[in-house]
Amino acid sequence: MLEGEERRQAIVARLKASNLAISASKFAEEFGVSRQVIVGDVALLRAAGEEIIATARGYKLEKIAPETGYVAKIAVQHGKEATQEELEIILSFGAEVIDVIVEHELYGELVGSLHIRNQEDIQRFMEKYRKSKANLLSQLTNGIHLHTIRYQRATDLDKIKAALAEKGILYQG
Template identity: 35%
Template structure:
């Protein structure tokens, strides 16, 4: 197993654990020495993972994220306003998707976290080589929004409502688009 793959496995083990995992246990599971585990932990920390060392082993602190799906409607000219309202309120736009009566759910990842990301997205769309996904369903579409708290999601919902972007779910639309999965 290569280093990068091993570190992914290490993170997976730590994230699925309910308590600290000892270096010895990690080295046995990953078939490497404890020194390699120590080095891997250092590399993971350097790359932004919050891993604590305790007297009983390693603990991974994962940031709690909240997410909500919003159904929205707006014109092509209002795309930047919609996206800016979301990121300005503290949200991250994970994806855009539509629910088509014939084709079902059509989805595209966005990963928009800042106005800089919005500008890059708008530049890409403005080339005219592609159309906005919302246009497949006459402007109606959905975004999965991630935030650090339910309060931020509530503020985003209120901002979208005030701007007239929130849309009502129709009877034919499924409430749980992913069948319990993201």
């Protein structure tokens, strides 16, 4: 069993070698420690400057690579039952849902990394949500939230907004 610093360096090495997210549970099993120990290790690594992001699928290193396309934030509002539909609409135009953002009364802006790029990512996220006892961040704000999205053509943003508005999901204020 690896100890502290040695285990943290092994976590970084595994993340660098993988293009896929790796869950805390998988790391815990691999290193013979609890999931909470891994969560603590990742917190220490992030505090030391490692660009580790937590997604619904697990941890990934934030790869600093030139991304193509455009990035924008869209404001939406819906109940938890429309979450999958919202994501599917955005992805139907070839976009990626990078994150979800809510404005919390006490903590200010809260951001959850999503990095949802395809239908499989949506299914994985929704399955994890159904199995967990966790609430969606949007449930803290009466369903109002932002998504940062990446899309390929300048005209895609208007199409995405129009499709969300048609379903009553785009926030109108």
